Amino acid sequence: MILEPLGSVVLGLALAWVALHSLPDRLPSRRAVLTTGALGALFGAFLMHSVLGPGHVVATLIGAALIGSVTLSLLVRPRSRHLSRSAAA
Secondary structure (H helix, E strand, C coil): CCHHHHHHHHHHHHHHHHHHHHCHHHCCCHHHHHHHHHHHHHHHHHHHHHHHCCCCHHHHHHHHHHHHHHHHHCCCCCCCHHHHHHHHC
């Protein structure tokens, strides 16, 4: 029972860490990204557990990772126009 929430939080933090290192200039503060990743994955685990029921730990963790990554993608800001103009010149 504790494996799903704990595993989903770890997955969410890992996804947030990858996002922070991949797109550091396009994300808000580190604290906001880590919190969003963990809570998004925890919500994903809750949702998947509610849909599938107990006994589907792997599917629940996969769903938690998917929903956590979608939640993190909502934080990504567009590139600034200043950078795109200077790159085009």
